[in-house]
Amino acid sequence: MTTANLDRQGFTEYPISDVHRLIEPGPVVMVSTFDGHRANLMTNGFNMPVAHGALIGLIVGPWDHSYDALRSTGECVIAIPSIDLAERVVGVGNTSGRDTDKWRRFGLTPSPATVVRAPLVAECFANIECTVADDRLVDDYHLWILRGERAWFDAAKRGAGEFHHRGDGTFSANASTVDLRDRMNKWHHLTR
Numbered sequence: 495m496t497t498a499n500l501d502r503q504g505f506t507e508y509p510i511s512d513v514h515r516l517i518e519p520g521p522v523v524m525v526s527t528f529d530g531h532r533a534n535l536m537t538n539g540f541n542m543p544v545a546h547g548a549l550i551g552l553i554v555g556p557w558d559h560s561y562d563a564l565r566s567t568g569e570c571v572i573a574i575p576s577i578d579l580a581e582r583v584v585g586v587g588n589t590s591g592r593d594t595d596k597w598r599r600f601g602l603t604p605s606p607a608t609v610v611r612a613p614l615v616a617e618c619f620a621n622i623e624c625t626v627a628d629d630r631l632v633d634d635y636h637l638w639i640l641r642g643e644r645a646w647f648d649a650a651k652r653g654a655g656e657f658h659h660r661g662d663g664t665f666s667a668n669a670s671t672v673d674l675r676d677r678m679n680k681w682h683h684l685t686r
């Protein structure tokens with residue numbers, strides 16, 4: 495079949511430079527690092543699961559102070575905030591640990607992790623202690639493959655749930671849940 499003469503069905507072209515806004519993947523997270531002297535936080539919207547077994551892909555670039563700590567220690571914590579923390583999370587992503595103690599400035603509380611020296615974020619409902627599993631794509635794409643080592647969850651802090659960056663400073667919250675577990679015939683083992 496050729497599509498050359500088919501009706502465009504209402505589609506107009508979308509800017510190719512903005513397509514990340516359509517597929518902005520995981521929840522907005524904060525990344526906690528410890529450089530040997532000070533703990534720091536950054537905000538991250540480009541993240542995704544890479545494999546079952548806690549492999550996580552995360553974009554952290556050299557424009558971030560956090561990049562140096564991640565490079566030198568090979569460790570971080572991924573902290574998942576609820577949308578109730580959105581304003582503070584955006585503040586964290588618009589200031590640098592080079593000149594700001596963001597824990598103090600944004601009223602966030604470091605809490606000890608067990609495997610890594612970077613602290614958990616007490617206000618977040620989930621925290622994943624991570625080590626760097628693979629840094630081969632960092633130079634080309636700033637893509638770190640992290641391995642979750644231990645994770646912590648506090649349902650009481652989940653509030654209205656995680657939220658997503660739409661790529662332009664607007665955010666969407668998780669809305670309703672559609673339960674289609676009975677249709678996951680090929681992936682039944684995932685639905686337990």
Ligand SMILES: Cc1cc2nc3c(=O)[nH]c(=O)nc-3n(C[C@H](O)[C@H](O)[C@H](O)COP(=O)(O)O)c2cc1C
Nearest residue numbers: 536537538539540554555558559560587589590591
């Ligand atoms: C909503 C949002 C999402 C962001 N996502 C990313 C990201 O995925 N990767 C990244 O390197 N920086 C991202 N940033 C930018 C960093 O959070 C920002 O550069 C921050 O100031 C880094 O802090 P640091 O210099 O203390 O490490 C994001 C910022 C915001 C506000």
